[in-house]
Amino acid sequence: MENQCKAFLEYLQIEKNASAYTVEFYQHDIEAFFQFLHKESIHHLAEVDYSVIRIYLTELFTHQYSRRTVSRKLSSLRSFYRFLEREEMLETNPFMSISLPKMDKPIPEFLYEEELEKLFHVSDLQTPLGKRNQALLELLYATGIRVSECVNLSMGDIDFSLGTLLVHGKGRKERYVPFGRFAAEALEDYIYNGRNLLLEKSNQTTNRIFLNAKGTNLTERGVRMVLDQLVKKASLTIDIHPHKLRHSFATHMLNAGADLRSVQELLGHEHLSSTQIYTHVTKDHLKRIYNNSHPRA
Incomplete structure (x- = not known):
């Protein structure tokens, strides 16, 4: 899984020209997900399905993450799996069946x-x-x-x-x-x-x-x-x-x-x-x- 993560981060840097700040966020979100999988005794990304993701979501909300943070984490993992699917490292992307949490869009602060x-x-x-x-x-x-x-x-x-x-x-x-x-x-x-x-x-x-x-x-x-x-x-x-x-x-x-x-x-x-x-x-x-x-x- 570590090699798959490394390949994805290199793709972000080289092909997508993502900033170091963006890459750091993706890496943090993916590594946090890996820690969850290890705790659940899941050792291959192909083992992740809808039920595993629901358990992960429950854990995120238990830790009182905001909807915005949960949405970002899901989006990161969805992009990660999409990359693995495109590179034929995985056959399916289970995150595509998960809806992102609806968020209230705050009115931007501005100066008069x-x-x-x-x-x-x-x-x-x-x-x-x-x-x-x-x-x-x-x-x-x-x-x-x-x-x-x-x-x-x-x-x-x-x-x-x-x-x-x-x-x-x-x-x-x-x-x-x-x-x-x-x-x-x-x-x-x-x-x-x-x-x-x-x-x-x-x-x-x-x-x-x-x-x-x-x-x-x-x-x-x-x-x-x-x-x-x-x-x-x-x-x-x-x-x-x-x-x-x-x-x-x-x-x-x-x-x-x-x-x-x-x-x-x-x-x-x-x-x-x-x-x-x-x-x-x-x-x-x-x-x-x-x-x-x-x-x-």
């Missing part, structure tokens, strides 16, 4: 425009790091790109003449995303008046757009630290993370009248259902619609 406006005015634009922070904030909000996509942006991915970014998304998928005037001005100021000064602090050469204080590539963790610092400077009592800016981008676009398909393309979502979670509207937006539309508002 007033909160964002405060963040846009706290960076010290006289320093290289202040210029970088402003460019980072403007770009994340202007494009809705993922933090992993942001830190991997290279100088050749940006086209100021067209106002577009070439974004390298999940699974080697690429997409072009436009950005507006505010992001363009912040990026140009940082690239031409700040990035070179940061790069001088390092003996390395890099094409990455965003650098840290040492002149090396900014990491995802570094982006989170930058956002935390901006919140403190703005004296806001909010919790912020890069994905919250992505949520804010999608929410504000839809509230302003953008169609769902366009937002899906901009976000790089493979399925429209992933974008539909943003179709909620804020109370302010509802009140504005009511005041503008109702004859006796």
Whole structure:
């Protein structure tokens, strides 16, 4: 079973180009299932059937795992067995007959425009790091790109003449995303008046757009630290993370009248259902619609 797991993980890394984070989750879920099988005295994956899976599910819920976690574990094992079936290591996939637990989709947290406006005015634009922070904030909000996509942006991915970014998304998928005037001005100021000064602090050469204080590539963790610092400077009592800016981008676009398909393309979502979670509207937006539309508002 260990060799089968190893073959699957190599498939994820090489053929599916999965991130190290994703591979780690798959490995953890599969190894946990192996431990369950060992406890049940099951030594071959072909012995797993519907009844074994039901016992496994009972154990998961006994340990009070959330529906989301149980669903992820089942999805991991379903993909694992699908791979084994495709490679003719097994004849059937017993997980295909198991339905994933239904989950309530939480409404994504987002920032109001007033909160964002405060963040846009706290960076010290006289320093290289202040210029970088402003460019980072403007770009994340202007494009809705993922933090992993942001830190991997290279100088050749940006086209100021067209106002577009070439974004390298999940699974080697690429997409072009436009950005507006505010992001363009912040990026140009940082690239031409700040990035070179940061790069001088390092003996390395890099094409990455965003650098840290040492002149090396900014990491995802570094982006989170930058956002935390901006919140403190703005004296806001909010919790912020890069994905919250992505949520804010999608929410504000839809509230302003953008169609769902366009937002899906901009976000790089493979399925429209992933974008539909943003179709909620804020109370302010509802009140504005009511005041503008109702004859006796």
